[in-house]
Amino acid sequence: MENWLTKRANLTPDRMAIRFGETTLTFADMRNRVLQIAGQIAKHVDDNARIALITPNNLTGYLMILAIQQLDKTVVLLNRRLSPREMAFQLADAAITTVLQDDAFVGELANVHQLNFSAILATEAEPITPVATFELDKVTSIMYTSGTTGNPKGVMQTFGNHFYSAVGSALNLGLTPNDVWLAAVPIFHISGLSIMMRSLIYGMGVVLYERFDVERINQELLTGQATTISVVPVMLKQLLAQLPVGAVYHERFRTMLLGGGPTDLTTLEKATAAGIEIVQSYGMTETASQVIALDASSATRKLGSAGKPLFPVEVRVQKVNDADKVGRIQIKSPTLAVGYLNRPDKYAEAFVDGWFDTGDMGWLDDEGFLYVEGREGDMISSGGENVFPDEIESVYGEADAIAQMSVVGIPDDRWGAVPVAFVMFKDEQTMDFEALRNFGRDRLAHYKVPVRFFETETFPRTASGKIQRHKLRDQLTTAHEIK
Amino acid sequence: MENWLTKRANLTPDRMAIRFGETTLTFADMRNRVLQIAGQIAKHVDDNARIALITPNNLTGYLMILAIQQLDKTVVLLNRRLSPREMAFQLADAAITTVLQDDAFVGELANVHQLNFSAILATEAEPITPVATFELDKVTSIMYTSGTTGNPKGVMQTFGNHFYSAVGSALNLGLTPNDVWLAAVPIFHISGLSIMMRSLIYGMGVVLYERFDVERINQELLTGQATTISVVPVMLKQLLAQLPVGAVYHERFRTMLLGGGPTDLTTLEKATAAGIEIVQSYGMTETASQVIALDASSATRKLGSAGKPLFPVEVRVQKVNDADKVGRIQIKSPTLAVGYLNRPDKYAEAFVDGWFDTGDMGWLDDEGFLYVEGREGDMISSGGENVFPDEIESVYGEADAIAQMSVVGIPDDRWGAVPVAFVMFKDEQTMDFEALRNFGRDRLAHYKVPVRFFETETFPRTASGKIQRHKLRDQLTTAHEIK
Numbered sequence: 032m033e034n035w036l037t038k039r040a041n042l043t044p045d046r047m048a049i050r051f052g053e054t055t056l057t058f059a060d061m062r063n064r065v066l067q068i069a070g071q072i073a074k075h076v077d078d079n080a081r082i083a084l085i086t087p088n089n090l091t092g093y094l095m096i097l098a099i100q101q102l103d104k105t106v107v108l109l110n111r112r113l114s115p116r117e118m119a120f121q122l123a124d125a126a127i128t129t130v131l132q133d134d135a136f137v138g139e140l141a142n143v144h145q146l147n148f149s150a151i152l153a154t155e156a157e158p159i160t161p162v163a164t165f166e167l168d169k170v171t172s173i174m175y176t177s178g179t180t181g182n183p184k185g186v187m188q189t190f191g192n193h194f195y196s197a198v199g200s201a202l203n204l205g206l207t208p209n210d211v212w213l214a215a216v217p218i219f220h221i222s223g224l225s226i227m228m229r230s231l232i233y234g235m236g237v238v239l240y241e242r243f244d245v246e247r248i249n250q251e252l253l254t255g256q257a258t259t260i261s262v263v264p265v266m267l268k269q270l271l272a273q274l275p276v277g278a279v280y281h282e283r284f285r286t287m288l289l290g291g292g293p294t295d296l297t298t299l300e301k302a303t304a305a306g307i308e309i310v311q312s313y314g315m316t317e318t319a320s321q322v323i324a325l326d327a328s329s330a331t332r333k334l335g336s337a338g339k340p341l342f343p344v345e346v347r348v349q350k351v352n353d354a355d356k357v358g359r360i361q362i363k364s365p366t367l368a369v370g371y372l373n374r375p376d377k378y379a380e381a382f383v384d385g386w387f388d389t390g391d392m393g394w395l396d397d398e399g400f401l402y403v404e405g406r407e408g409d410m411i412s413s414g415g416e417n418v419f420p421d422e423i424e425s426v427y428g429e430a431d432a433i434a435q436m437s438v439v440g441i442p443d444d445r446w447g448a449v450p451v452a453f454v455m456f457k458d459e460q461t462m463d464f465e466a467l468r469n470f471g472r473d474r475l476a477h478y479k480v481p482v483r484f485f486e487t488e489t490f491p492r493t494a495s496g497k498i499q500r501h502k503l504r505d506q507l508t509t510a511h512e513i514k
Numbered sequence: 515m516e517n518w519l520t521k522r523a524n525l526t527p528d529r530m531a532i533r534f535g536e537t538t539l540t541f542a543d544m545r546n547r548v549l550q551i552a553g554q555i556a557k558h559v560d561d562n563a564r565i566a567l568i569t570p571n572n573l574t575g576y577l578m579i580l581a582i583q584q585l586d587k588t589v590v591l592l593n594r595r596l597s598p599r600e601m602a603f604q605l606a607d608a609a610i611t612t613v614l615q616d617d618a619f620v621g622e623l624a625n626v627h628q629l630n631f632s633a634i635l636a637t638e639a640e641p642i643t644p645v646a647t648f649e650l651d652k653v654t655s656i657m658y659t660s661g662t663t664g665n666p667k668g669v670m671q672t673f674g675n676h677f678y679s680a681v682g683s684a685l686n687l688g689l690t691p692n693d694v695w696l697a698a699v700p701i702f703h704i705s706g707l708s709i710m711m712r713s714l715i716y717g718m719g720v721v722l723y724e725r726f727d728v729e730r731i732n733q734e735l736l737t738g739q740a741t742t743i744s745v746v747p748v749m750l751k752q753l754l755a756q757l758p759v760g761a762v763y764h765e766r767f768r769t770m771l772l773g774g775g776p777t778d779l780t781t782l783e784k785a786t787a788a789g790i791e792i793v794q795s796y797g798m799t800e801t802a803s804q805v806i807a808l809d810a811s812s813a814t815r816k817l818g819s820a821g822k823p824l825f826p827v828e829v830r831v832q833k834v835n836d837a838d839k840v841g842r843i844q845i846k847s848p849t850l851a852v853g854y855l856n857r858p859d860k861y862a863e864a865f866v867d868g869w870f871d872t873g874d875m876g877w878l879d880d881e882g883f884l885y886v887e888g889r890e891g892d893m894i895s896s897g898g899e900n901v902f903p904d905e906i907e908s909v910y911g912e913a914d915a916i917a918q919m920s921v922v923g924i925p926d927d928r929w930g931a932v933p934v935a936f937v938m939f940k941d942e943q944t945m946d947f948e949a950l951r952n953f954g955r956d957r958l959a960h961y962k963v964p965v966r967f968f969e970t971e972t973f974p975r976t977a978s979g980k981i982q983r984h985k986l987r988d989q990l991t992t993a994h995e996i997k
Contacts, residue, residue: 032826032848033828038825041822041881041882042822042825198681201684201685201689202684202689202715202716202717205688205689205690205691206684206685206688206689207688207690208688232685232825233685234685234825339524339525342521342525342715342717343515345516365515398524399524
């Protein structure tokens with residue numbers, strides 16, 4: 032397919048492409064800015080460079096991602112909240128030579144060339160020829176996801192993955208030439224990157240926010256400056272909580288796309304009263320964003336459901352016994368990533384008869400609506416971030432005093448869920464709350480650090496010795512909390 | 515991809531799928547009716563059957579096409595206006611064993627099993643398992659197109675062709691859950707079949723008309739019962755001519771998709787006054803409908819242009835000399851048919867460095883708008899039908915009295931263009947107007963028969979001996995007309 036940016040600058044040169052703060056760029060403007068930046072990056076890197084990006088949601092970071100595409104290079108998107116240890120692992124795993132970083136990022140990274148955005152923008156551009164085509168099977172983006180076991184894996188997403196994702200979304204949500212999507216979710220996540228790709232494919236404007244500024248975002252939606260927004264439950268609740276009484280979103284506002292788990296009836300009713308059509312959705316990094324969605328019209332009748340598979344997507348639930356209600360949720364989709372970087376074995380393991388096993392458990396009702404019952408390994412969805420207990424447990428396993436730890440998620444009004452830990456010490460307790468928390472904060476992104484710790488002397492286990500997390504959760508009210 | 519009909523009946527069971535006359539079916543209804551008919555067809559045909567369909571635009575014909583898809587069979591769509599000679603050629607070329615035909619079709623066809631719709635619908639259905647997936651590379655439809663030389667060729671269209679065509683159209687025209695497309699163009703043409711495929715892919719309603727009933731169709735659009743309609747210029751002019759003074763189409767009406775050549779400023783202005791957004795388009799059977807489109811917003815500024823390539827499409831103009839303005843229009847698109855049935859050589863000849871040569875001549879302006887200057891071989895677009903002079907000339911070449919004939923199109927208020935012929939007789943004139951017309955009517959669809967004949971003793975030719983049709987056209991006012 033022809034280079035999407037070239038194509039958009041040709042098809043819809045005068046349409047708004049991006050607004051960030053006071054700056055608005057049309058597609059023609061954006062193409063010019065991106066090619067300029069691509070020429071500036073080219074001055075610093077050679078053909079063999081492997082580029083990673085560290086940026087919050089800002090205009091320069093946005094344009095950098097597009098510029099790396101124009102240079103026919105894959106961009107590795109790093110979560111800027113990673114600990115140095117996590118960052119080092121991902122940089123080494125992806126064999127990164129050059130890190131393009133927002134000036135606000137101050138970490139020193141070993142064995143890579145770090146380039147601040149301001150330094151790049153101050154460079155005299157060299158002339159470049161943008162890549163002619165976006166081949167659908169080319170890997171354009173890599174982002175790391177922590178699995179239920181072991182190290183994070185680099186998910187390799189192709190242009191084809193992003194294309195089919197955008198098409199599947201349009202076939203579900205519709206599409207108008209006036210659509211503008213507000214992106215306050217991170218562009219280094221698939222939730223944000225998929226908005227950028229939709230923008231190129233649809234010719235759609237994006238309003239980019241660096242922080243989730245509840246008041247200003249409510250103003251955007253009340254005045255119809257954006258027609259669509261992606262949120263996680265904590266964002267939805269904040270928007271509703273701060274809405275003036277009786278206020279209703281503008282009629283141009285079409286859809287609030289909610290990821291990160293289903294919402295409750297009270298929230299749904301509040302949203303409806305405020306003229307907000309919520310489309311709940313289910314997806315992951317490996318599926319290049321949403322693959323299952325629940326339309327507002329079915330939300331009350333199918334409360335708690337994730338919805339139905341998008342048009343290009345198929346879902347099935349594999350049960351161990353026919354009599355079981357719940358089974359493993361498996362997906363077929365042209366949006367499925369082509370692999371985990373350096374770990375073809377791990378990716379192959381996730382497939383059963385050509386179906387991708389999500390690691391989630393659930394069931395389908397007789398109308399084909401999917402209900403997600405729980406996550407294998409009990410992944411915790413916290414404020415839009417996926418937190419995997421196994422990863423936290425493996426880090427704490429390195430503490431001398433700790434014999435064993437098990438992490439579960441508990442509901443949280445603000446973040447949806449947060450991790451808490453059950454700890455078994457080797458001898459008597461030798462770490463207090465402060466020590467436990469600091470041990471985690473030195474090694475993990477802060478949102479992964481358990482917020483409470485409980486002491487235990489034994490763990491409930493299955494016959495095969497696996498810890499039963501759901502039984503641990505039952506002990507929360509009785510267990511001894513470490514202060 | 516999962517079977518589109520199954521998918522739609524699951525995703526949007528209660529949405530309107532089709533309305534014809536007094537009958538309206540939802541997607542769930544339609545799936546049930548189609549599976550019933552598939553079971554009835556299965557009773558009559560074995561696994562090796564090759565099926566062709568002869569039908570006007572009616573509900574049963576519509577459901578038959580979908581039923582053949584459900585049986586995992588390719589449907590060969592025959593133009594019901596073909597002469598027996600043309601019909602016989604296409605049936606033999608496609609190795610058809612079974613023809614499903616509307617009861618109104620009375621022709622007797624050799625070497626095939628003819629089944630009237632009423633006979634099929636009276637059959638007790640046998641249980642069938644609908645095909646599980648619509649594989650994107652599977653040929654689902656074949657329709658014949660007359661080329662500039664030789665016999666008509668069976669264009670093989672895959673599910674992937676139809677999918678990308680629908681996606682390209684949606685990325686250009688937008689898409690809403692309330693869209694309803696009025697189909698008065700034939701479903702045995704790509705113009706009509708593409709509406710059917712969009713309906714499955716989008717979950718969009720279709721209003722089907724057997725005849726172009728100007729008054730009723732105007733009523734549909736004035737009352738917003740349909741949001742989109744495909745027309746050729748003659749239809750557009752009829753709609754405008756019969757609109758009551760000051761009448762404006764309903765605000766739900768979004769787009770009039772105009773094929774078959776650009777329109778004039780007067781018509782555009784009349785349309786705008788009536789609230790009609792005209793999107794002019796360019797495409798052909800080989801590209802699975804429109805690949806170039808001109809938005810209403812550019813129509814006046816770019817009068818006479820066919821527009822810009824849709825998002826998944828690329829266009830180039832290959833010139834013989836750099837200094838030329840006009841060159842050959844060539845296309846790259848995922849909607850390009852996978853071949854001509856039995857004639858891989860012919861299809862391969864149409865490609866230059868991976869680009870499909872349309873046979874049309876044109877040029878691109880500095881903003882990338884395409885202007886089609888003329889058709890190689892001077893194809894005549896008459897009332898939505900493509901008429902190829904070479905085919906007519908080759909048929910008349912069999913008349914004993916005729917030494918040579920050359921056909922050109924002339925403008926016609928009703929049909930856009932009609933064919934007229936220049937005839938050189940072997941000795942003195944031995945055929946009058948009646949004889950010439952009847953010779954054609956016995957062998958050609960009536961719309962292909964020249965409406966006027968002119969006698970000539972010589973033909974203007976190029977150095978290489980090719981007849982120069984544009985010079986012939988200059989002789990129209992002076993040539994001797996055969997009465």
